[in-house]
Amino acid sequence: MGKSLCVCILLLSVCNLLAAEPEGFRLMTYNIHHAEGMDGxxxxxxxxxxxxSKSPYCVAVQEIDSATARVEGLDILQKIAGNMKMFPVFSATMPYLGGKYGIGLLCKEKPIAVHHVPLPGREEVRMLLIAEFERFCIGCTHFSLTQEDRKLSVERIRGSLKIFQKPFFLMGDMNMQPDDSEADLLSRDFICLxxxxVKTxxxxxxxxxxxxxxGxxxxxxxxxxxxxxxxxxxVVSDHRPVYVRLSVE
Incomplete structure (x- = not known):
C-alpha cells in the first residue's frame, strides 16, 4: 500500500471520529437514578x-452506584455498557453503602485520556468528568443543589475549558433552570444545544x-x-434522557 494512500485512510478515520455515523454525531445525557425506575x-x-434507541456516540450518565448494597453489589455503569457494547468511564464522587457513587460516560471509542475535576458541593461531592478524544472532549457533570456551588462550578469549568484546544461538549444534570444566573454565566463560553x-x-x-x-x-x-x-x-428513571444530533465539519 502506497504512503499517500495510507495517509488518506488515516485522515478519513480521524474525520469519522466526529461524524460517528453518516446520520450525524449523536450525544445524550441521562440521570439514571441508580438504575431504579419510577416503579421501584x-x-x-x-x-x-x-x-x-438513539444510537449515541457518547452518553453522560449521572447518579451511578458501583457495588453498593442499594444495587445488590452491581457495577451499574459496567452492566449498562455491556448491554450497549460501549466503553464505560466512571468517576466516583464518594463512598456509599459499601461501594461507590458517582457519574460516568458511555463511549463508542476509548478516550485517549480521562480527567477528573472536583467541583464544589456542600451536600455531596461533585465532579466534572472529561473524556478526551483526538479531536474533541466530552464532559459529564452533576451540579450541586446549592446555587452558590453551581456558580463556582461554572467558573471552574470555564477555567478547564482553556486547557483543551479542541471542541468541548458539556452534558449533565445541572440542577439549574434556564433563567438562573449560573446558566447565563455558562452561556458566555457555551451554547445550549x-x-x-424543554422539560426533563x-x-x-x-x-x-x-x-x-x-457546545x-x-x-x-x-x-x-x-x-x-x-x-x-x-418509568425507567425519574429524569428523561436528552438527545442531540449534530453535523460536524
Whole structure:
C-alpha cells in the first residue's frame, strides 16, 4: 500500500471520529437514578434499550452506584455498557453503602485520556468528568443543589475549558433552570444545544429543565444542530434522557 494512500485512510478515520455515523454525531445525557425506575424496579437492561434507541456516540450518565448494597453489589455503569457494547468511564464522587457513587460516560471509542475535576458541593461531592478524544472532549457533570456551588462550578469549568484546544461538549444534570444566573454565566463560553425550553424532570410529568447538552462557543462554526429531543419515558428513571444530533465539519 502506497504512503499517500495510507495517509488518506488515516485522515478519513480521524474525520469519522466526529461524524460517528453518516446520520450525524449523536450525544445524550441521562440521570439514571441508580438504575431504579419510577416503579421501584432496578433494571439496567431497560436503561440500555432507551439509550440504544438513539444510537449515541457518547452518553453522560449521572447518579451511578458501583457495588453498593442499594444495587445488590452491581457495577451499574459496567452492566449498562455491556448491554450497549460501549466503553464505560466512571468517576466516583464518594463512598456509599459499601461501594461507590458517582457519574460516568458511555463511549463508542476509548478516550485517549480521562480527567477528573472536583467541583464544589456542600451536600455531596461533585465532579466534572472529561473524556478526551483526538479531536474533541466530552464532559459529564452533576451540579450541586446549592446555587452558590453551581456558580463556582461554572467558573471552574470555564477555567478547564482553556486547557483543551479542541471542541468541548458539556452534558449533565445541572440542577439549574434556564433563567438562573449560573446558566447565563455558562452561556458566555457555551451554547445550549439541547434547548432551554424543554422539560426533563420529573419523568412522569416534567415541569423543570435541568438536564442539558452544551457546545463550546469557540467552535460553533464547526457543528450544527440537526435534531434535539427529550426522549419520552415515564418509568425507567425519574429524569428523561436528552438527545442531540449534530453535523460536524
Amino acid at each position: 424496579r432496578l433494571d439496567c437492561e431497560r436503561i440500555a434499550r432507551v439509550l440504544l 439541547s434547548g432551554l425550553d 424532570f420529573p419523568a412522569d410529568s416534567p415541569t423543570d429543565c435541568i438536564d442539558y447538552i452544551w 463550546d462557543k469557540k467552535y460553533k462554526d464547526k457543528y450544527n444542530v440537526l435534531e434535539t429531543e427529550v426522549v419520552i419515558d415515564t
